[in-house]
Amino acid sequence: MTTLVIAEHDSITIKAATLNTVTAAHACGGDVHVLVAGAEAAAAAKVAAQIVGVAKVIHADGMSLADGLAENFAAQVLAIAGNYSHILFPATASGKSVAPRVAAKLDVAQISDVTKVDSPDIFERPIYAGNVIATVQSSDAVKVITVRTTAFEAAAAAGGSAVVEAVAAITDTGRSRFVGREVTKSDRPELTSAKIVVSGGRALGSAEKFTEVISSLADKLGAAIGASRAAVDAGYAPNDLQVGQTGKIVAPQLYIAMGISGAIQHLAGMKDSKVIVAINKDPEAPIFSVADYGLEADLFAAVQELVKAL
Amino acid sequence: MEHMKILVPVKRVVDHNVKVRVKADNTGVDITNVKMSMNPFDEIAVEEAVRLKEKGLATEVVAISCGVAQCQETLRTAMAIGADRGILVETEAELQPLAVAKLLKALADKEQPSLIILGKQAIDDDANQTGQMFAALADLPQATFASKVELTGDQVVVTREVDGGLETVSLTLPAVVTTDLRLNEPRYVTLPNIMKAKKKPLDIVNPEDLGVDVNPRLKTLKVSEPPKRGAGVKVPDVAALVDKLKNEAKVI
Numbered sequence: 001m002t003t004l005v006i007a008e009h010d011s012i013t014i015k016a017a018t019l020n021t022v023t024a025a026h027a028c029g030g031d032v033h034v035l036v037a038g039a040e041a042a043a044a045a046k047v048a049a050q051i052v053g054v055a056k057v058i059h060a061d062g063m064s065l066a067d068g069l070a071e072n073f074a075a076q077v078l079a080i081a082g083n084y085s086h087i088l089f090p091a092t093a094s095g096k097s098v099a100p101r102v103a104a105k106l107d108v109a110q111i112s113d114v115t116k117v118d119s120p121d122i123f124e125r126p127i128y129a130g131n132v133i134a135t136v137q138s139s140d141a142v143k144v145i146t147v148r149t150t151a152f153e154a155a156a157a158a159g160g161s162a163v164v165e166a167v168a169a170i171t172d173t174g175r176s177r178f179v180g181r182e183v184t185k186s187d188r189p190e191l192t193s194a195k196i197v198v199s200g201g202r203a204l205g206s207a208e209k210f211t212e213v214i215s216s217l218a219d220k221l222g223a224a225i226g227a228s229r230a231a232v233d234a235g236y237a238p239n240d241l242q243v244g245q246t247g248k249i250v251a252p253q254l255y256i257a258m259g260i261s262g263a264i265q266h267l268a269g270m271k272d273s274k275v276i277v278a279i280n281k282d283p284e285a286p287i288f289s290v291a292d293y294g295l296e297a298d299l300f301a302a303v304q305e306l307v308k309a310l
Numbered sequence: 311m312e313h314m315k316i317l318v319p320v321k322r323v324v325d326h327n328v329k330v331r332v333k334a335d336n337t338g339v340d341i342t343n344v345k346m347s348m349n350p351f352d353e354i355a356v357e358e359a360v361r362l363k364e365k366g367l368a369t370e371v372v373a374i375s376c377g378v379a380q381c382q383e384t385l386r387t388a389m390a391i392g393a394d395r396g397i398l399v400e401t402e403a404e405l406q407p408l409a410v411a412k413l414l415k416a417l418a419d420k421e422q423p424s425l426i427i428l429g430k431q432a433i434d435d436d437a438n439q440t441g442q443m444f445a446a447l448a449d450l451p452q453a454t455f456a457s458k459v460e461l462t463g464d465q466v467v468v469t470r471e472v473d474g475g476l477e478t479v480s481l482t483l484p485a486v487v488t489t490d491l492r493l494n495e496p497r498y499v500t501l502p503n504i505m506k507a508k509k510k511p512l513d514i515v516n517p518e519d520l521g522v523d524v525n526p527r528l529k530t531l532k533v534s535e536p537p538k539r540g541a542g543v544k545v546p547d548v549a550a551l552v553d554k555l556k557n558e559a560k561v562i
Contacts (some may be wrong), residue, residue: 100442109527292542
């Protein structure tokens with residue numbers, strides 16, 4: 001019984017989500033191998049080899065894998081899938097796109113967003129926007145899984161010494177083509193792995209205020225910035241900052257919700273945070289029902305005071 | 311564009327405003343007498359397909375639903391938005407994403423669409439699998455989490471919402487697109503359009519007709535409510551908040 005983890009990387013380093021997925025892989029039992037598929041990604045493969053608890057890194061390198069096209073990526077995983085009892089992807093945009101293609105080709109079910117491994121074939125996962133937890137058993141020979149990364153600790157990134165084995169990259173399917181990428185430039189920590197997240201809601205009132213107010217506090221705390229769906233829909237913040245069931249799932253040490261009412265959809269994305277602070281002038285806001293510390297106040301005044309006090 | 315057919319699979323789910331309850335025996339979620347609606351992401355998919363037709367870029371929009379007889383209502387809603395006809399794959403069986411993907415593959419083999427647009431996930435099982443699984447089974451290229459879709463010749467150019475920003479891919483048709491929230495805002499269906507939808511053709515088939523084994527692969531052993539997170543304390547002012555964060559929670 002061996003588990004394969006599909007690494008998320010930028011050719012140079014391994015992304016944090018991979019480390020949480022390795023921990024989930026250990027819970028499935030057996031050896032853990034990591035696939036680093038990319039173009040000129042030897043550096044990332046070396047970094048993956050240092051993850052504690054990884055027995056082998058499989059490195060597939062070729063231009064067909066340069067831009068993470070789901071068709072090619074899935075074909076690469078399928079090329080080595082026969083050796084594994086479990087195939088785990090982080091439940092990131094990439095993992096969620098590729099894993100179902102692999103499962104369908106293997107004619108097995110996929111288990112999405114796993115939050116707990118009860119046994120090698122029994123898993124827990126949230127349904128209905130996190131309002132219900134389902135415990136499911138797979139009867140398939142291979143378990144294809146996406147991992148809710150916030151539900152698992154990160155494996156230690158250094159100290160391991162796995163062997164790196166090169167395999168041939170698959171040929172391009174030629175049916176899809178990468179055109180471009182607009183990456184949001186930021187010096188802040190990544191939203192899904194940040195220790196502190198400051199999130200803003202519709203109460204900020206405008207894109208300018210959102211940027212000004214939320215950034216001032218986030219800069220002071222070295223925090224990542226998040227947003228409610230209402231704030232994103234109103235155009236105050238870009239889409240990729242949305243925290244919630246249909247956006248990013250976060251579980252930082254400290255989550256500060258500023259002017260966020262706390263719709264179920266939003267709570268599903270942040271309720272596993274260690275400490276939750278809510279600042280809202282509406283005493284009835286549902287966010288207070290999950291907040292460890294609630295402050296009923298005008299958020300603009302509160303942020304100014306907070307920035308001074310910190 | 312000689313013939314440009316778009317298939318739009320739609321799922322009947324518990325309405326997004328309903329707070330679901332777990333059955334007392336933990337065997338499932340209680341959906342008796344609960345309002346059911348079209349999965350919101352699928353509504354976006356129908357809207358997108360209909361807009362492509364209204365722009366003269368598509369010739370026909372066919373809505374498909376798999377499930378119980380009442381899914382006909384979901385198909386009528388799709389037709390009220392503007393789909394031309396509907397196909398129901400009727401079954402009482404529990405359908406999991408792999409089974410639905412196989413049913414869609416069987417229908418696509420008959421219908422020969424140029425584009426298949428689906429919601430990225432259903433708000434009941436939150437699986438986020440069906441579009442990708444169908445694409446793999448049909449050997450088609452895919453673009454998940456679409457926030458913009460442009461048809462040009464034999465290509466569909468899709469802007470995708472990915473971690474950290476946006477990504478654009480170009481797919482050779484036929485292709486599969488799954489919708490994200492910001493692709494469009496679905497129109498309100500009007501009474502005249504609801505009336506018109508009642509007269510549109512709706513075919514009913516079953517999984518056996520399509521030669522598909524829909525047996526579930528995952529067995530649900532138990533469903534339960536997640537541990538409740540209790541409310542904490544209200545603090546009177548910012549100074550008290552900072553004190554709590556520093557000295558009690560020790561997170562700053």
